[in-house]
Amino acid sequence: MTENWHQNFKSKNREALIAAAKELCMKQSFLNVNIKDVCSAAGISRVTFYKHFQSMDELILAIQVEILESMTGYVKNAVSTEMSGKEMLASMLEAWVNYASTHLGYIKFVLLFDLHYEAYDSGQQLKEQYNLFINREKEQHFLLDALQTGYMDGTLRSEPDPLNTAHFIFVSMMSMLQKMSLASEEDQVTIQSDLRFAKRFVEMLVQHLSNERMA
Structure with missing residues (x-):
């Protein structure tokens, strides 16, 4: 059960990062969107970002x-x-x-x-x-x-x-x-x-x- 909860939590963080980045990319070119902006919009730390995406x-x-x-x-x-x-x-x-x-x-x-x-x-x-x-x-x-x-x-x-x-x-x-x-x-x-x-x-x-x- 703990493992499932941890997996769901990780999945939600990943989904939140994608959702935040997508929203930012709808407002400006994705070439101008950076990790700092995405993390800020998602309310997720840079450390957590790198647990899901390398770049x-x-x-x-x-x-x-x-x-x-x-x-x-x-x-x-x-x-x-x-x-x-x-x-x-x-x-x-x-x-x-x-x-x-x-x-x-x-x-x-x-x-x-x-x-x-x-x-x-x-x-x-x-x-x-x-x-x-x-x-x-x-x-x-x-x-x-x-x-x-x-x-x-x-x-x-x-x-x-x-x-x-x-x-x-x-x-x-x-x-x-x-x-x-x-x-x-x-x-x-x-x-x-x-x-x-x-x-x-x-x-x-x-x-x-x-x-x-x-x-």
């Missing part, structure tokens, strides 16, 4: 992974068992746009992380850790089930490599949503215009992948 780079990577997992989890939860493959795909892409529109800061963080990732001196070990995460996510792509269901039930056009289709959709969607995330929060006209375009893009994408004989 600020490792904490930033943890935020990136958490955001991506949160985003894909939200999208996957948009489906139900009675849906056809086409309906699953449409529902997931619509949920994705909805997630982005209410979490523009998270989408922008992913964009900035990806832009700085190759040039940022985060260390080879962390880069390998992130690459392993990305490769695992690609192999178990969160859109794959909807696509394969659609191929089997005939509502989506059969493709020789559904994994490549899933990757194409991911890159296309993220590029569009990241563009939307660059608008100033005060510029609601641009945000709403980008949001309408995103919804139209989803409709066109689903229509493009639809099996016309089953439409």
Whole structure:
């Protein structure tokens, strides 16, 4: 019991550090966030910080992974068992746009992380850790089930490599949503215009992948 309590306490401290760092990164570039600021915001000592993360780079990577997992989890939860493959795909892409529109800061963080990732001196070990995460996510792509269901039930056009289709959709969607995330929060006209375009893009994408004989 004592061991479980200690483990839970450690987990809560780690979660608090990630939450504090994430909040700071929503207000400014993660390149400007430091360990002192994170510890102060989380109410946790620097000594405790190093029990969970070896560096600020490792904490930033943890935020990136958490955001991506949160985003894909939200999208996957948009489906139900009675849906056809086409309906699953449409529902997931619509949920994705909805997630982005209410979490523009998270989408922008992913964009900035990806832009700085190759040039940022985060260390080879962390880069390998992130690459392993990305490769695992690609192999178990969160859109794959909807696509394969659609191929089997005939509502989506059969493709020789559904994994490549899933990757194409991911890159296309993220590029569009990241563009939307660059608008100033005060510029609601641009945000709403980008949001309408995103919804139209989803409709066109689903229509493009639809099996016309089953439409």
